[in-house]
Amino acid sequence: MKGEASAPGAATVVNAIATLKGSAFAVDLRTHATVELDESAAGVDGTTDVDVDTTLIETCVEKTVARFGIEAGGTVETTTEIPPESGLKSSSAAANATVLATLDALGETDTLEPLETALVGVEAARDAGVTITGALDDATASALGGVVLTDNSSDELLHREPFDRSVAVYVPDERAPSASTDVGRSKLVAPVVERAFDMARDGDYADGMTTNGFAYCAALRRDASPAVDALAHAEGAGLSGTGPSFAAIGDTEDIQEVAKDWKKLDGKVLRPETDNRGASTNSAKR
Ligand SMILES: Nc1ncnc2c1ncn2[C@@H]1O[C@H](COP(=O)(O)OP(=O)(O)OP(=O)(O)O)[C@@H](O)[C@H]1O
Numbered sequence: 189m190k191g192e193a194s195a196p197g198a199a200t201v202v203n204a205i206a207t208l209k210g211s212a213f214a215v216d217l218r219t220h221a222t223v224e225l226d227e228s229a230a231g232v233d234g235t236t237d238v239d240v241d242t243t244l245i246e247t248c249v250e251k252t253v254a255r256f257g258i259e260a261g262g263t264v265e266t267t268t269e270i271p272p273e274s275g276l277k278s279s280s281a282a283a284n285a286t287v288l289a290t291l292d293a294l295g296e297t298d299t300l301e302p303l304e305t306a307l308v309g310v311e312a313a314r315d316a317g318v319t320i321t322g323a324l325d326d327a328t329a330s331a332l333g334g335v336v337l338t339d340n341s342s343d344e345l346l347h348r349e350p351f352d353r354s355v356a357v358y359v360p361d362e363r364a365p366s367a368s369t370d371v372g373r374s375k376l377v378a379p380v381v382e383r384a385f386d387m388a389r390d391g392d393y394a395d396g397m398t399t400n401g402f403a404y405c406a407a408l409r410r411d412a413s414p415a416v417d418a419l420a421h422a423e424g425a426g427l428s429g430t431g432p433s434f435a436a437i438g439d440t441e442d443i444q445e446v447a448k449d450w451k452k453l454d455g456k457v458l459r460p461e462t463d464n465r466g467a468s469t470n471s472a473k474r
Pocket residue numbers: 219236238240241242243244245266267268271272273274275276277278279280282318319323326364365366367428429430431
């Protein structure tokens with residue numbers, strides 16, 4: 189029983205660690221998962237084309253299979269365009285792609301709604317210890333595409349709408365796993381992050397993203413210069429997730445200027461489109 193699926197990464201509007209309320213938008217950097225189930229295999233064995241721990245994807249297969257009361261092990265393999273542990277939701281994309289590929293292998297892709305798929309991944313991420321809040325914001329942005337607002341304390345999707353902007357992403361040569369972020373200092377900037385969330389809820393994603401980014405740069409002792417420089421052209425720019433990446437949004441020509449400036453820095457500059465499709469099987473049934 190073999191299944192395949194992919195899911196996009198995302199960038200942050202509001203990081204949920206300070207207040208448990210978050211917002212993110214999907215970008216079309218994708219992670220692909222191939223799952224092979226074997227009823228005679230004892231466990232699940234994961235492999236990836238990047239250097240990361242495979243517990244999350246193995247747990248995603250186990251949890252998805254368990255929902256159907258089946259006993260099966262097997263293999264899961266991911267390949268990805270998303271730099272891992274960089275703030276671009278590599279964990280949510282890997283989880284969503286794996287859960288959906290497992291459903292594909294079981295012939296059950298129509299059984300779970302995309303939101304339920306995301307919740308299986310959130311549960312797996314909590315069990316694997318790769319998240320602070322469960323990161324339903326990142327998980328739903330990746331599963332559904334578009335921009336989302338969530339309450340991660342109740343695992344509730346508050347809002348989702350399509351998102352069409354030009355995007356630039358600056359990825360420094362560094363990794364920053366969410367699980368090792370400074371939660372205590374992040375909570376100290378909660379009043380500012382609360383304002384950023386209000387802006388996003390009012391549809392002002394650009395200012396929300398900028399405000400959120402400055403608050404978390406201060407909390408996490410990160411240099412906010414890439415965001416400040418981007419604001420010469422962009423509508424909004426800020427730290428994505430727990431960093432180290434920054435994202436900027438705006439009109440195509442302005443974002444081209446941002447990308448040009450960011451290319452002078454050490455690291456990579458990516459120009460993904462926003463993604464309104466979300467996770468999908470290769471046969472794109474959903
Ligand atoms: N391509 C992948 N294949 C399998 N597992 C992955 C993959 N990418 C990430 N992961 C899992 O997700 C973990 C990284 O999660 P983390 O939240 O730190 O990164 P992120 O999701 O990129 O960051 P952020 O939440 O700040 O956007 C890895 O340690 C690994 O367990």
